[in-house]
Amino acid sequence: MSTTTDKPRGGLAALCVAELVCWGLLYYSLPVAVTPISADMGWSHTTVTAALTVGLIVSALMGPTVGRMLDRHGPQLIMGAGTVIGVLALGLVAIAPNLFVFFAAWILAGFAQAATLYPPAFAVITRWYGAERTKPLTTITLVGGLASTVFAPIIAWLIDGLGWRGTYGVLAGLLAVLALPMHLFFLNRTWTDEASASAVKPSRAELRQVTRDPRFITLQIAVAIATFTLFAVTINIIPLIIERGAAYSLAAIALGLVGFGQVAGRFGYPSLERHTSTRARTVILFASGAVGLWLLAFVSGPIWLLIGIAMLTGGVRGCMTLLQATAVSDRWGTKNFGAINGVFVAPITAGTALAPVAGPALAGVLCGYPMMAVAMAGLLTLATLLSART
Structure with missing residues (x-):
């Protein structure tokens, strides 16, 4: 089978870059920063890590809704909006004055994860490539799998120089600069007419x-x-x-x-x-x-x-x-x-x-x-x- 809808030029490469950045900043950043955050705020490692766990549970709960929205509206709006929410979440982590706000920031990050990490990306790849989806799916998971390798040392270096709060401010900016353009300029605004029949809201x-x-x-x-x-x-x-x-x-x-x-x-x-x-x-x-x-x-x-x-x-x-x-x-x-x-x-x-x-x-x-x-x-x-x- 050929592709199920038109693929934007550079779409796969852009989606790979976006997945690398989103995984690195919205997922792996907290495991890297857990020790300095714990030392600075007096929270246990378990408490700090629990914030990421809560966010991921929010991501799981939002998954079905995000999937339905992707089918109906296309990926540009959904994944772009998810990236913006991620930028706000990382910015909120940077200024969090207490544990309540810190957890609220990662709950917000959970909404961003639901709209930017593998499940929505897999949905886009499946729509683009149809029966030929395995190779591009493999490519995107290989690139995404390098997120910790690429970003862990960068985040650790930033924390050494800027502290964890300054680092999260920089990470919010990186997410906006590196991932948001990939979603806004290289993903379909809406699905093509050929695919629209399957994008109609299902009963x-x-x-x-x-x-x-x-x-x-x-x-x-x-x-x-x-x-x-x-x-x-x-x-x-x-x-x-x-x-x-x-x-x-x-x-x-x-x-x-x-x-x-x-x-x-x-x-x-x-x-x-x-x-x-x-x-x-x-x-x-x-x-x-x-x-x-x-x-x-x-x-x-x-x-x-x-x-x-x-x-x-x-x-x-x-x-x-x-x-x-x-x-x-x-x-x-x-x-x-x-x-x-x-x-x-x-x-x-x-x-x-x-x-x-x-x-x-x-x-x-x-x-x-x-x-x-x-x-x-x-x-x-x-x-x-x-x-x-x-």
Whole structure:
């Protein structure tokens, strides 16, 4: 199939730049700044990080609404407005006098995330490329996956020179200068007449026909569990490997290699797609992730082997991003994709928000990170069985 609507010249490149910047500033900036903010304001690291979690939950709740708006109005207005809201949110972080305003700023950032991060970008790519969407989806996730690599050192350098408040003022300006033009000048103002028929506001019956399909609900639950478990373990790989006897510096390198594994996994996803059916691909990835988590739970060493397993598990996690991006369109087509995919990813986004804090909390209850990995491996094994029914 050819493209489903006209692609603006430079649209994919512009969207890649916008995703790189939005992920770097609206998501990764707080993990980088958490220590100086905590030291300056007297808030615990958990409290500061919770602000990002709350914002991501808001993003999950807003996902279906943003998807419907994208289908009806096109991406320029929705993603452009989301960027403006993001600029205001980062500016509010910079001047936040107390914890209430700080949380309010990240709640506002949650609205911006819903309109600018992967789900709306995937909807645009799917509309532009139709059946040829896998390669551009891979491209945009590869670029977006570099957000922390690009912006973490820049943000740390700015904090050293300007403090965290001055840094967030600069980040608000960077978001306006780097991302807003990409959305305003390189995205469709409205969808073309060819695509307008599918952009008409769908009836509730049309949406419910898909979103209340038992297969849809089963797949939604399975992908949410898989995303949550893989993220909970890999984002906490440092304390897990330290409990196995590794030094902190080596464990930190392991976390970086997990990120490298994610990028490598995304490179390999198009080949997997060409050689497998939709259901087989889903089961293979889920089962591979479950094996990785079981190995991380029970393999006690040597450390190099644990790091290798963590990298391979990171590769599965990287593939899961692309599986999530194509799960709906592979099964139910691209009609009303924004609205349907918005419903689909809502619990997945919420799970991603909760995973970083759920991992340590569960490790505390179960007396260690290896036992936390056992629990997550069990959940992912259950999700694998569910995925076979989708």
